[in-house]
Each structure stands twice: as structure tokens, then as C-alpha cells.
Amino acid sequence: MELFLKYPIDVQHELLFNLLSKAELTEIGQKYQFSAIKNYTDFANKVPIQQYESIEPLIESTRKGKQNVFWPTPIRWFAKSSGTTNSKSKFIPVSDEALEDCHFEAGKDMLCLYINNNPDTELFSGKGLRLGGSSAVYEDNETFFGDLSAIIIENMPFWADFSSSPKQEIALMGEWESKMKAIVEETIHEDITSLVGVPSWMLVLLNKVLERTGKENILEVWPNLEVYFHGGVNFNPYREQFKKLIPKKDFKYFEIYNASEGFFALQDQNDSQDLLLMLDYGIFYEFIPMNEFNGENSNAIPLQKVQLNINYAIVITTNGGLWRYLIGDTVKFTSLEPYRIRVTGRTKHFINVFGEELIIENTEEALHIACLKTGAEVSEYTVAPIFMTDEKSGAHEWLIEFKTEPKCLNTFATILDNTLKEINSDYEAKRYLNMTLTEPKINLAKKGLFYKWLKKQGKLGGQHKIPRLSNSRKHLDELLEMEFAVGC
Numbered sequence: 001m002e003l004f005l006k007y008p009i010d011v012q013h014e015l016l017f018n019l020l021s022k023a024e025l026t027e028i029g030q031k032y033q034f035s036a037i038k039n040y041t042d043f044a045n046k047v048p049i050q051q052y053e054s055i056e057p058l059i060e061s062t063r064k065g066k067q068n069v070f071w072p073t074p075i076r077w078f079a080k081s082s083g084t085t086n087s088k089s090k091f092i093p094v095s096d097e098a099l100e101d102c103h104f105e106a107g108k109d110m111l112c113l114y115i116n117n118n119p120d121t122e123l124f125s126g127k128g129l130r131l132g133g134s135s136a137v138y139e140d141n142e143t144f145f146g147d148l149s150a151i152i153i154e155n156m157p158f159w160a161d162f163s164s165s166p167k168q169e170i171a172l173m174g175e176w177e178s179k180m181k182a183i184v185e186e187t188i189h190e191d192i193t194s195l196v197g198v199p200s201w202m203l204v205l206l207n208k209v210l211e212r213t214g215k216e217n218i219l220e221v222w223p224n225l226e227v228y229f230h231g232g233v234n235f236n237p238y239r240e241q242f243k244k245l246i247p248k249k250d251f252k253y254f255e256i257y258n259a260s261e262g263f264f265a266l267q268d269q270n271d272s273q274d275l276l277l278m279l280d281y282g283i284f285y286e287f288i289p290m291n292e293f294n295g296e297n298s299n300a301i302p303l304q305k306v307q308l309n310i311n312y313a314i315v316i317t318t319n320g321g322l323w324r325y326l327i328g329d330t331v332k333f334t335s336l337e338p339y340r341i342r343v344t345g346r347t348k349h350f351i352n353v354f355g356e357e358l359i360i361e362n363t364e365e366a367l368h369i370a371c372l373k374t375g376a377e378v379s380e381y382t383v384a385p386i387f388m389t390d391e392k393s394g395a396h397e398w399l400i401e402f403k404t405e406p407k408c409l410n411t412f413a414t415i416l417d418n419t420l421k422e423i424n425s426d427y428e429a430k431r432y433l434n435m436t437l438t439e440p441k442i443n444l445a446k447k448g449l450f451y452k453w454l455k456k457q458g459k460l461g462g463q464h465k466i467p468r469l470s471n472s473r474k475h476l477d478e479l480l481e482m483e484f485a486v487g488c
Contacts, residue, residue, distance in 0.1 A: 001109070004279040005338050009304045012478075016043065016284040019317060027058070027069045027321055040302055049296050049315055049324045053140040053294075060090055064141050070309070070321025071095050077155075079260035091145055091258040097321035098153055102281040103148075106256070106263035109278065110229060114254055117270050126224050127165040127190050131183070131197030131205055148260045152470040167192045176460035180205060192222040198232035199242070200380070200465070204451075206245050218245050231256040233465055234364045235273075237378050240371065241403060248314050249314050257343055261327050262318050264339055273338040276335050281304075282319030287312035290330060293347065300324070308333050311359065313347045330359070347470045353385040354394050354436050356427040358420070360468050373415050374406035380450040383469050384476035386441065395438045399479055401445040446483060453479055 004011040020043070024034035032047045048054075056069075060071050063078060070093055077099070078091040115121055132149025144151075151388065153171050164171075166186045173179035188209060195202060206218055211239040215221050235255060242253075257265040262283050265275035269300040277285070286300035300315045314329050316322060324454050328348060345360030345370040352358070367378055381400040388394040406412040417439055430436040454460055467475050 001278075001280075008279055008339055009302075009387065012284055012303055013040070013278050015280065015282065016040070016317065018170045019284060019319060023071060023321070025068070026072055026321075027439050028321070032323075033079050044300065047317075047324050049288075049298060049300060049326060051296055051328075054296065055322075055325075056090075059093060062093060063091060063143050063145070065143070070323070071097075071319070073097065075262045075321065076143050077151050078143060079148040079151055080145045081148070081260035090260070090430055092148075092153055093321050094148070094260075095320045097282060098262065098318060099152070101319060102263050102283065103152055103258070104156075105281060106258065106266065110254070110256060110266055113266060113268050114227060114229075114252070115269075118252065121226065122224065123226065124163065124191050125191070126193035126222075127163055128194040128196055129165050129183075129187050129190075129192045130171060131195070131202055132171060134276055148258075150221075150362070165192065167168060184208050188213055188221055190222075191224055193224050193226055195225070195228040195230075197233055198229065198465075199230050199238040200231070200233060202228070202247075203238060203241060203379075210245075212225040219248055225251070227254060229254050229256055231258055234360065234362055236368045237381075241377055241379075241411070257341075259327060259329070261316060261322060261325065262320065264314075264316075268340075274334045274342060277339040277341055279339070284317040286315040286317075286324065287325075287331075289313060289346070296326070303339065305337075306333050306336070308336065311344055334359075345469075349467060351383065351469050351471055353387065353397065356424070356430045356437065358383075358396070358424060358427055358469060361425070362420060362424045363468060365417050365423055369419045370406075370412050370415040373401055374412045375404065376406040376412060377403040379403045379447075380445070381468065382450075382466055382476055382479065384473045385471065388436075393434055393436055393438045397473075397476060398440055398442045399445050399476055399483075400442060401450055402445060405444065409442060409444070413440060416440065417443075443480065443483075445479070449479060449483055453482055455480070 020029070020034045020037055021031045029035075035044060037043050058069050062075055067074050073095055075093045075095050077094040079094050081090045081092055106116060112125075115123070125157075131146060132153065153168060168184045170179065170182045170186060173182060183205065183326050209218065209221055213221050219225060225248070228242065228251070230253065235253065252270065255267040255273070255275060256263070263278065263281055264283065265277050268276040285303055287303070287306050288298040292298065292311055293313055298313070306312065307333055311330050311332055314327055314331060316325050316327055316361070318325070326347070330344045330347055332344050334340050334342055350357065350359045363379050363383060367381070371377060379401045383396055383398050386395040386397050417431070421431055427437070450466055470476070
């Protein structure tokens with residue numbers, strides 16, 4: 001880490017050319033003449049930016065056994081990723097190098113950073129509770145696919161199972177609700193000192209633990225619990241709920257940023273929301289300013305040209321054989337020495353029907369403020385547009401599932417609306433005198449609605465997330481139809 005902290009651009013440059021050199025005789029390497037690339041400009045000119053749909057045929061041929069397509073070493077593992085519920089499944093190639101030099105290396109670094117910041121830790125006196133996604137692994141044409149969590153568990157060294165709970169056979173169960181029940185039964189008898197998993201699903205598990213044990217809070221079940229390593233979604237909407245479940249003043253929260261495509265960043269400071277971009281995991285980074293974003297036709301910039309507090313789409317080139325691949329996430333830099341980031345949302349998940357350019361970072365900050373001022377707690381939410389008609393302005397329609405409802409929903413809505421105006425000038429302009437956008441419409445969702453919706457689509461588990469923002473009403477209308485169908 002000290003090397004890339006001191007020489008970040010040199011480390012990234014060397015990494016890129018190591019990747020190009022290693023893959024120059026692959027099908028992709030010969031197609032784009034990797035051997036002729038002498039500098040970053042050559043690389044950007046010769047190799048196109050690509051989304052999943054553009055490389056899917058090559059991935060499918062690899063899944064059927066063809067090798068040396070993306071990467072010279074055999075690729076037999078594929079991380080099945082659907083991200084949010086509105087996308088079909090993707091199969092991301094996972095090489096041995098990606099497992100060892102990226103995902104496993106990141107796990108070691110995560111623990112190293114935590115221990116470095118907390119030298120009095122007793123983390124290893126107990127076990128870590130890991131909550132992955134749907135962890136079944138499937139074989140197809142002598143290749144294997146499943147959630148990334150399943151692939152990692154399958155490939156972990158045998159001794160790692162001794163320090164983790166649940167045991168491997170439970171962690172790899174496929175049916176989500178049965179697995180949750182089995183995890184509860186096993187872990188309530190263990191000395192759990194750490195938690196790892198996506199906040200939304202971890203909350204479900206912790207509440208089931210309390211239901212099963214009859215305890216008031218999680219510390220009555222696991223008194224030595226000291227840290228929660230979380231990632232996958234913005235943690236702010238869940239923070240207060242976790243504080244109530246784990247009422248320990250010095251309890252630690254450490255954020256990680258990983259995906260099927262790679263492990264990108266880690267929290268390197270206590271009590272921080274900034275993540276250190278890890279520059280030596282076999283991933284070369286480029287960035288597209290979102291105000292210039294045009295999908296595969298965008299112009300990307302290398303790390304040395306990024307600026308603070310600008311929303312960027314991430315482009316990655318990896319030791320798993322992804323070349324200038326758009327992963328769909330957006331980030332902003334909060335520090336350039338060292339390079340630290342915050343995840344701001346998704347390239348496809350925003351609302352810009354009326355020119356308001358509303359992103360997930362905006363909605364979650366506004367929800368956080370509204371909750372603080374009204375004592376409310378939000379479990380899940382989604383937002384979609386109400387389209388303009390000849391007579392009426394447009395609006396945003398929210399469906400919110402509260403854990404604790406505000407005493408006055410109108411007050412909550414006003415605070416939410418005013419906060420969005422304060423943090424997003426485009427939204428404020430469209431709200432001016434209600435000319436383009438009127439005040440947001442907020443619907444209360446019955447408790448458990450979002451869970452039932454995910455279950456109906458077969459999308460239970462840590463890899464599946466609620467689509468927060470959309471330019472269409474598809475998801476919102478499906479949810480509202482279910483809400484009224486159950487008599488709400």
C-alpha cells in the first residue's frame with residue numbers, strides 16, 4: 001500500500017502495461033493490437049469502451065469452454081451478477097489472478113487496515129459472521145457460475161472456515177429463506193466478533209436473531225461483537241437502525257466497495273465515509289465525467305486527471321480479462337492525496353425526465369436529513385416520475401417503507417423536498433414556482449412489501465438490490481399494484 005500511496009500514477013501505469021503484455025496473444029489482445037500500444041493515448045484510441053452487452057457473445061463462448069479469449073490463463077469461474085432487479089443476469093469472468101490478487105488480497109488488506117487502526121482489537125478471539133448472496137454454485141460445460149460470494153467461499157483455504165460462521169455447507173445453501181433460518185440457528189451459539197454483508201440483508205438477519213432469542217439487542221446475543229464490514233449499498237439510510245440493534249458506543253463500521261468485477265476500495269480510517277482507492281489489485285482505472293457521459297461513446301480520462309467532487313462513471317481494465325469495461329457505478333473523489341472516493345450511484349439509476357439530474361446520493365442525503373428531523377427510519381424506497389400532462393406539471397412519486405413512520409408525513413415530505421433543493425440546483429430550478437415539478441408525492445408502503453416484491457421475482461439475497469431511482473414507472477407501478485392487491 002505504501003508504494004501506491006507514494007507513487008499512484010506510476011503504479012497504475014505499470015499495472016496497465018503488465019496487463020497488456022500478459023494478454024497480447026489472446027483473441028482480444030490480437031484484435032486490438034495490444035503489442036503495438038506504447039502509451040495511454042494508444043490504449044484509449046485502440047481499445048473501445050464497452051458495456052456488458054457488447055462482450056456478452058465472447059463471454060458465452062468462454063462459458064462453453066473456449067479459452068484465451070479475454071485472458072491467457074484458463075477462466076472457469078463466472079460471477080453471476082444481476083445487480084439491481086431490473087437487469088438480466090450477467091456472467092463476469094473471474095480468473096485465478098482476480099481471485100488471488102484482487103478479492104483475496106483485499107480481504108487481507110481489509111483486516112490489516114482495521115487492525116492497524118484498532119490495535120487493541122480482539123477480532124480473532126471469536127468468529128466472523130459472513131452473509132453472502134444466494135450461494136449455490138452451478139456447473140455448465142466444465143465451467144462454474146454463481147454469486148461472487150459463493151465463488152470466494154468455494155475457493156477459500158480450508159482453514160478460513162474455522163474462523164467464519166456459518167459453516168461452508170450452510171453458507172452455500174441456495175434457497176435464501178431456509179439459509180437465513182439455518183444461519184440463525186448456528187450463529188446464536190457462537191462467539192461472533194464481526195459481521196460482513198450487505199446492510200439491507202444483514203438487518204433482516206439480525207432482526208431474525210432477536211426474534212429467535214427473545215433478546216432486546218444484538219449485544220445480548222454476541223457481547224464481544226466489535227465491527228461490521230459492510231458494502232453494496234449506501235449505509236446512511238441504515239445507520240440509525242444498526243445503532244439501535246447494536247447499542248455500543250465504540251462499535252466500528254468499516255465500509256468496503258467490491259463487485260463481481262473486482263474489489264475497488266476500502267475504508268482506511270476509523271469513523272470515515274471515504275474509501276481508499278486500491279491501485280495494485282490488477283485493476284486499471286479510468287473515469288468519465290457524468291455531465292459528458294454517452295455510454296460506450298464517452299471519452300474517459302486516467303486517474304491523474306480526475307478532480308474533486310465531480311461525479312464520474314468508472315471504467316475498469318482488469319486481471320479478469322475485462323478491457324475498458326463500464327461497470328455502471330458512479331463515484332466522486334473526496335481526496336487526491338491519497339485518492340479517496342465515495343460511491344454516488346449508478347449510471348442508469350437517476351431521474352432526469354425534467355432536467356433535474358437527481359442521483360442516488362441526493363435522495364439518500366435528503367432522506368437522512370428528513371429522518372433526523374422527524375425521528376423517522378426508512379427501510380426501503382424507490383422513486384419514479386409522474387409525467388407532465390397538458391394541464392399539470394410533473395412530479396416525483398416516492399414509495400417508502402418506514403421502520404418508524406414520521407408523526408407527520410407532510411412535514412417529512414417538506415423537509416425532503418427542501419433538502420433536495422438545497423443540494424441539487426437543477427432540482428431547485430425545476431421546482432421553481434411548481435412550473436416544471438410540483439412537490440413530491442409520497443406513498444407509505446406496507447411493511448415487508450419490498451421483500452415480497454423481491455421474493456415474487458426470485459431475487460432474494462445479498463446480490464439483489466432495490467432500484468432506487470428510475471426514469472420509468474415500471475418498478476413503482478408493480479410495487480403499487482402489489483400494495484393495493486393486498487388491501488392497503
